[in-house]
Amino acid sequence: MPDRPTIQAEERTEFGKGAARRIRRADKIPAVLYGHGGDPVHLTLPGHDTMMATKVNNAVVELQVGSGRRKQLALVKDVQRDPIKPFIEHVDLVVIRRGEKVTVDVAVTIVGEAAPETVVTVDNQVVSVSADATAIPENVEVSVEGLEAGTQILAGQLTLPAGVELLTDPEWLVVNISQQQSEEALEAELSEAEADAGIEREESDEDEAASGDAEEKPQESDSE
Structure with missing residues (x-):
């Protein structure tokens, strides 16, 4: 069991995409802490420490929140990562207590x-x-x-x-x-698939040709 990391967190009052971008430019990560019936607490987490803590699945961290450094255990519930760039966009944390399941x-x-x-x-x-x-x-x-x-x-x-x-x-x-399939069996399957595909193409070509002949056939006149 890895050591439980301690993360220094700051409460935040600014929200929205603009505020989130400013937080990320400062090498920090926006986060929210919720659970046990309390109101959600919006946080700012240090980028490097959070990145290291969330490398493992179901990470449990000890948050030290605000100037009073109130301690709170939290389970990392969800980590939203940028699909292209190597940084975290947002973290969801759930309040946990010792002894609970x-x-x-x-x-x-x-x-x-x-x-x-x-x-x-x-x-x-x-x-x-x-x-x-x-x-x-x-x-x-x-x-x-x-x-x-x-x-x-x-x-x-x-x-x-x-x-x-x-x-x-x-x-x-x-x-x-x-x-494990042998190479011979794989080659036989491939040959069979190619043969089936060839038959389907031939049948399709024949159907198209027959359809074309029917369209080009002159219509007989009903008039004398």
Whole structure:
């Protein structure tokens, strides 16, 4: 479990796109803190410290807010990132308290190597769990070491840390291990697909030709 970072936060009273742009130009990040029935608190966070803290999933941070440095634990709920530039546009934080349970999605991480000539497919990248707010696992590791083709790992078979409860349907397929196709089989499939495409093109050309002949055929006159 990584150390919980401390972030110096300032309350803000300016809102809107213009205010957000000014905050970002100062290498800071606009954020909002909410939860436990209280009014949302709009914050400004330091850019570098926030970027480092949000590198892990479900990060829990300790905020020191305002001139009085009021301390508050918070779960990083959502991070909005610029689609092109490497910076954070906005952060949503949820108030948490020691000892309470929170519901989060935890990433599934594959470790080990399956048996030769197999393909490992992760059908569900995350699972939903209930965990202590101050002990949220960063991920759930799934070992596929030496597993043979045909092996399936369901959500209910995952090994979770103590105190973490699975909320995802236990019957959900998480990892599937299948037999790798040989080069010969792949080439045969490709050849068959190309042959089918060729037949479809020929049939389409024949239909177009028949349609063209019908349109060019002169109409017989009903008059004598």
